[in-house]
Amino acid sequence: MDQKWDDLPKRLRTCTRKTIDRLNFKLMTPVQAACIPLFLSNKDVAAEAVTGSGKTLAFVVPILEILLRRETPLRSKDVGALIVTPTRELAVQIDEVLGEFLKEIPHITHQLFIGGNNPMTDVNKFMEHGGNILVATPGRLVDMLNRRDEGLDLTASVKALEVLVLDEADQLLAMGFQRSLNTILSYLPKQRRTGLFSATQTKELEDLIRAGLRNPVRVAVKERGAHGEEVNRKTPASLMNYYMIVESDQKFNHLVAFLQLHKDEKHLVFFSTCAAVDYFTKALKHVLKKMQIFCIHSKKESRNKIFTSFRKMKGGVLVCTDVMGRGVDIPEINWVTQYDPPSSSSNFVHRCGRTARIGHTGSAIVYLRPIEETYVSFLSINQKVPLVEHVPPDDVPDHTAALKKLMLHDRAMYERGMKAFVSFVQSYAKHECSLIFRVKDLDIAKLANGFGLVRLPRMPELKGREFPDFVPTEVDPNTIKFA
Template identity: 35%
Template sequence: MVGPGLTGRTRPTKVKKQVGAQKRKREDVDLETLERLVDEIDLKHVYKDFTDLPLSGPTKQGLKSSHFAVMTDIQAKAIPIALKGHDILGAAKTGSGKTLSFLIPVLENLFRLQHIGTDAGLGALIISPTRELAIQIFDVLCKIGKHGHMFAAGLVIGGKSLESERQALTRMNILVATPGRILQHLSQTAAFKVDDLKMLVLDEADRILDMGFQRDVDAIIEYLPKERQTLLYSATQSKKVSDLARLSLQDPEYVSVHAEDKTATPKSLQQNYIVCPIEEKLDTLWSFIQASKKSKILCFFSSAKMVRFVFESFRHMQPGIPLMHIHGRQKQHSRLDTTAKFSAAKASCLFATDVAARGLDFPAVDFVIQVDCPEDVDTYIHRVGRTARYNREGRGVLFLAPSEEEGMLKRLEGKRIPIETINVRQKKKQSIKSQLVHMLFKDPEIKYLAQKAFVTYTKAIYLQRDKDVFNIRNYDLEAFAASLGLPGAPKIKFLRDDGGRQKKQQSRQELEVPSSDDEDGDDLSKKAAKPVRTKYDRMFERQNQDVLADHYKKLVKDGDEDGASEDENDFMGGNAAADDDDFLAVKRRIPASDDEMDVDEDGSTNPRGRVVNLAGASKPLIVDSNRREKLLKSKKKLLKFMDTGKKLVYDEDGNAHQAYELEDEADFRSKGLPEEQRQKFVEAAREVVAQADVDDKAMAKTKRKEKMRKRKDRERAEEGMDRDEDEGGLEISGEDALANFRADAGTSDDEEQEREKPQKKVKKWFQSDSEDDDRSSRNDKKARKAKTQVEEPETLEDMEKLAAGLLG
């Protein structure tokens, strides 16, 4: 038996592990006393300090180390109610400390239930609308809970490894998550169970419960148990019965500490607005940044493309202050780096979309500039709440177009938001239009960003619900495009009444099969079959997506067509009936000859270059540039201007005809029926063949006679030669034929040998003299043998044989 104080392990147990085991048992915690103190909380009593509340030792130590001593209004009212287990609807101004008002109840309620360890499962789920806000909540949770609490807390947001999150989810007791990622784990991670969930917290509940996250939240609620405590917090709280019913709230307590205040924003916040046409927004913003280089500025825009364009263009112009940008299309690590850098900076300018409008705590922000008008008053409150936090001072400036001023001011006044108008000093205002034009001319990527920024800004206005404030017809978009540095307003496809939506909704059969009312019955035969496009066709059709892609070409607006009515034109002056696929349009016409010239307004003619007549070309070539001049020097390039040649053949009479000629149908019919013409052609061909056969037979007979005659002459000559040899002498009147033949044969043989004698080859480096001597001796023997053979013919047959050998 093992003695007391000893274990069965062969190696000594580490001291740290023993201490950890003791902590997990929590035997030193008096939970009964803590439960009794919580039950004795008087909700009518007003608590001021955290020490007045019945909190556990680790929580008090965490608050003390983080220098939290005095509670804010929302904390003083909400924390006692949450500790007693009631559901809460909490509404308070931005920067009033809502994060601690739900983190402290989460830690304390789970602590009293001893919801610790892997076996306990998930005890609390905190959902926030953005990743940055979730990270901020998780950081505060770690600061408060790291001084003695044994809970396993995790952060589940998009942009991180899904597999690593799955492995850690089963050990978590507290989770801070975004709606999309937690729903993904609930539906895909089998080991993740939420059956024992005690608390659900929704931060920025009005944003989570709106149309953007409605489906995700409804799906999440289906997985969660109904017996739970639910806490909802936001600067603009929703009181809709439908929203509360969806969350299964049980007798919720509505906590609103600023409901009786005269304003819905902090008192230390100074709010102003500027009436600024949209074509002067960038000039005003640039001038403001130049005048506030030592300040911390946060600028809000309506779209991510607008943020990117303003950031890239201002960065090239170097305003003298660090520039940053953040939007929802960035990678997660880029967004985290940007928020960390802007929080630590003393003087900086951050361009952002509404992704940074809620809950983020940027220290000491001096100005919040809303360059694009917010969609509603709630968005305005959340945007401007990034400054003047925790009773600090701050200033918010809103840019309003003349058409937005009246409607937006009425809505701000209805929400008790005090705002005053200010004017811009024209002396200090700088125009950056010329710089933007020069920049877009040099850099096509920034030009493309400007075009996309224009399109997304226009689309954001067009899709707004409040048409009393946002009416697309009241904006001068041509001037706005010029203020971005663009030569003209890009085409806006979704604003054109070209029937595109009706075409999408129309069935395929109606598009392919023509109706019976069509005037032409051959529509099906006229329409060519649509070719099948394979993956190789699509591969070869790929283009540079930055410059040559279709969506880039469609941003370029063609000129207006003459005769277009105002109803057919869109708000930018573009013709809605024009073909969207036409990227290039004819702007001017070059005359084809000297007689055809452009006529100016005053009636004078204006020739366009000189005319060059090319040989073999029916149309002259107009030379109006240096490139055309160089074209004249290249025969290969001039071939495409030449006329197509015709192939000619010549008949027996020497007349030229085309290679393929078709007879006139009338002439063909005048010659008779096709069968009669065929019979005539066959008879004529038969006669030609018969005559050719007769000629061939006569020629063959003539050749046979000539051959027989030559053979008889040769036999007669041989008989005469034999007779002469028998007589023992030669003919008296004739010469010696044998001597003459020998002389001719010898002469021809010597000349032939002399002519065909090869040149002596150069001796190689590896050849010896003995090899040359052997080769020469062999050649001499062959020559002597041949000479002896030539000198010894005896009969006429020998001479013929010798002659045949000499002649090859």
């Protein structure tokens, strides 16, 4: 059962409670009720909780309380707290939450260190305004720690550190940031409170806990059912998870029909590769001209702007890969659609966890081919995720002919489609569930027709094979003009 904020053993400062009330967080979630008292009693915390459980406030609130209770206030360039996250989008989101609280605490400052910005801009901002709380991605933080030649001695600033938080710690390791984390830890004082937050537990994570935390209290928050009973599942009980069995050549048609049916709602649509995101974003814009469709894999400098804009919208579609699958909190996502299943089953949980966050309801659907249907049982056993079948509607309009026509009139779309197809097949061949997802079982003709291809690309996976059900268009690609 969720607890009241007044139930905390140590009463929160008025300025903290004022923001909590203004943001309408009436009750603590279980992970908040478990972690906040531990932080405030000088404990290191290693927390495992389902995605969407309110982990951000579980460390933001105690960070603020700890810094407010210092005997001597922090100077402008003293870094009292450091929050490290795997992605820029998650860092932006946490920084926004911090900003809401710091409206009531103007003497505590914060800075955001993420890639995609000019490093010297970050250096100058810190030199001018300081930063008592830093929210950072690992690569940019290591860069900032090595900027002494530009007059920034961040290594001296972090000697005042009271709290370190590693958010989405399992993803930090999965994305290859182990060396960066070791570098960061080497600069930090040993006498600190450390919080490690994760949705899954791995051997690598256990190694990080042993290296970075001192006698941590382990918190594992279980999901509860409608009657308060503990439920052994890794997604929120308020999330409805569906699957749809559909052939490769009909997937795009069903996606378009689904988005049209729910045109006033907010969607995340996941693809397996960046090339597929690029191609299908253009394809959806061509077919769904009246819907707002965004792509998160644009240039780095505009990615933050797209993410921020989409978060403020009440409807629309954001097409993305797993970069958006961890920790990111976009308000009121109604549907998460997994056009391609992710390469790992744990990412399935994190993708669909972008909806039904912190007590809200939401729905997710994954498109599977008939040969992939056993993945439903695999998820139920391996990830404790129950799925309900969503029967595909009959006679959805065919849009793949429009894609073929577009390819023949735009060389850029032709090249995008070929690249997307190749990247998908290569990604499929590397799927961790290789007994279910096997390239040799794919109906290549139906797959190519589903991509709207006018001819098959040359690639090793197709060498020596014939596909009589795919009828190529007789066209010299060099004669197709760029639109």
